[in-house]
Amino acid sequence: MTNNMTTSERRGYQQICGSNGLMMVVACDQRGGMRKVLADTKEKQAAIDEKALGVVKSGIVRHLANKASCVLLDAVCAVPDVVDEGVLARDTGLLVGLDASGWDTDQNGYRISKLVPGITARRTRKLGGTGAKLMVYLRPDTPDANKVNIGIIRDCIADFAAEDLLLVVEILTYQLEGESEAEYKTAFPGLIVESARISIELGAKVLKLPFPGTAEACAEITRLCNGVPWAVLSAGVDHETFIGQVETAMENGASGVIAGRALWKDCISLDAKVNEERLESIASDRLNQIQDVLDRHAGRA
Template identity: 70%
Template sequence: MTFRMTTAERRGYQQICGDNGFMMVVACDQRGGMRKVLSDTPEGQKAIGVDVLGKTKYDITSYLANKATCVLLDATCAVPGVIDEGILSRDTGLLIGLDDSGWDTDVNGYRKSIMTPGITARRVRELGGTGAKLMVYLRPDLPDANNHNVQIIRDCVADFAVEDVFLVVEILTYQVDGETDADYKAAFPDLIIGCARMALELGSKVLKLPYPGTPDACAKVSELCDGVPWAVLSAGVDHITFVGQVKTAMDNGASGVIAGRSLWKDCISMDRAVSKDRLENVASVRLHEIQAILDGYAEQH
């Protein structure tokens, strides 16, 4: 069964899409990942407070995301300040991340997603969000690995349905103990297809997924979605690699891009003057290249 958006959800979706009808969201809700970009050492990363992360996210918003259709931010460092301090453009949508940084593990070593306390559908609306993004980890081939995270999806989908607030569901998968790199790589396309299937069955209406690995896997995801939009995420690959992935995903039915580190990972610094320059002159060029690709697909339809 495919779940369709309500009018309010459709409006939220429209606001994270460009005039070309495709999603173009700059993701900077990372916390642990952003600390690793800003410092090479565990000690340095630990010393980076939420205030520094917040200012870094302000800079990404000011000099990069305001040129996109939407920004994805967290309520720990960046929201509501990005609105209250006039950083976010009035024409730029805002997705608020529900998931907290990192994960817990159960007795079997399976990942348990964790949520940012107090960020509900109603709170997203109060914070000025266009909608929200939920990220959970799944291993669709290992049913016992998923009970905790499936319940998170169920609860969030139900909460956002009651409040009629737009929700993007992001699914990541992961390598389990004892699984070789080769086995994981070989299984990855089917894992992403399985992740998409599970998320759709749980009522997700818009998906954010890693590049599924092959054109065929992208096409299978699109077939499963049956009109439910899905965006490809960058997973921190380099820009040239991501451009190729975007083209393949779009060729095979994707509905846009939600990208973070591939745009800005080498453009942020503890020196905000350096961040401003590189976000303006390096990251923005990358963004415009992806926007041009999406515009090209719009012209084909």
């Protein structure tokens, strides 16, 4: 299994990166998470249908993501509308999210990742995607927790390789039943590092990972990746915290950012005017600050 990109995949990767050669991707493929930002009760959240969510996402694309190198969107309520309606800028790449909202659990309480039905590599291409993003949950320290999800990674990598289309593999981890907060926090850096190792061994060519907690863990991920680019995600932390994480990740070999809630979580609204005003001012300023960090690290040896 090789982690080297083909010419077609490399072209796709170039298109999700900016002119500085680094990823600056605005993530807005969330559905359940975005509903929680938009409404404060389960009843109000349930009342936000896919069409309404699509309108909010379209606003994020128009007023924020078009200023970035790429946007990550779902195929449930956002794609292909942003393409067909001329919202997505011609110079902004498009990653299509393969994962469904939420997760299943097996008899042991382990998380089983879910995919949106029918969104294959071929379908991603038909939707206008530059490539796609797959998210799965792993607990590298608990092999029995990973069998199904590793199979999902392997199958998706094979599907996209057959179509010669770029695939970004995202790994999240989670707290096990009976595991304390302190135990999980202590284990977290190692879980992310080992998740990167597993993904590389399965043939991933671009990774999206949570900030692993330390500079040392970032450096170890870069060493394991051995040239495979990895982007740090925001996991919904506040912007000031995330800027520090981006700085540390970039200092230790990361190749960019795929960020969502840290940019827009307090900016989006079902009111289109409020959505526009806050995305054009607050969220766009945050995007510029992240871009400044990336620019300082561009062209490193």
